[in-house]
Amino acid sequence: MAKIKIDSKLYDRAKKFAELEGYSGIEEFICSVIEEKIALIDGPADQKAVHDQLRGLGYIE
């Protein structure tokens, strides 16, 4: 499991939000935020790859 450094104030804010949003802990909250951010960045390229594959196979236009 990798470790990262995070500003203490940001950590406190994240901890507070994790509790408010009902996450099991701050780790789950931070992983969720990172995954959402990656999906936003990678989303269009990922969707294009899947689209290309489905179109190549003749299942979509």
Add this chain to the structure above:
Amino acid sequence: MERAFVTVVSGLPRSGTSMMMQVLAAGGLPILSDGIREKDPDNPRGYYEYEPVKKTKQDPSWVKLAVGKAVKVIYSLVYELPAGYNYRLIFMQRNMDEVLASQKKMLDRSGRQGAKVSEAELAALFQKQLTDFYKWIAGQAQFSILTVNHRQMLSSTLIECKKIAGFIGEDFDDEAAAAVVSPLLYRNRWK
């Protein structure tokens, strides 16, 4: 008595959706298909597809023709099916390595191009799409879902056909349905 719902056969491409359509047809369920996509070495018994499905987002009017019948809809187009109908979704699950091997064979044979990413990336992308799909479908009240494992369909055919009969209701001949499944068509088996 006509079924008051649309039976949708779905899954990833090459997950066994055409086989499931054959099974449903043999069991006596009417099929909505136009035969435009002809049988070939990848699907020697035919694709059982209906071209208007590909344009569902622009024109979903074909769905009314599918009530009481089975229609094949690739997983990514299930999202486009209109509200106002009841759907019974038979979702095919197959080992991802087998799916990708079969897709590659199909692309190679046709000379068409697929995604320009590695097989590992494509596997991860499809897995993510399936996870998202299952999350989404769980919240859709108009859908009932039955998942069918491709390998079990081949190894325990009659048991799976009985499950299908229970899912889509009476007047389905599970023994006739089971009789059409051929392990000989199971060519991309992952070892």
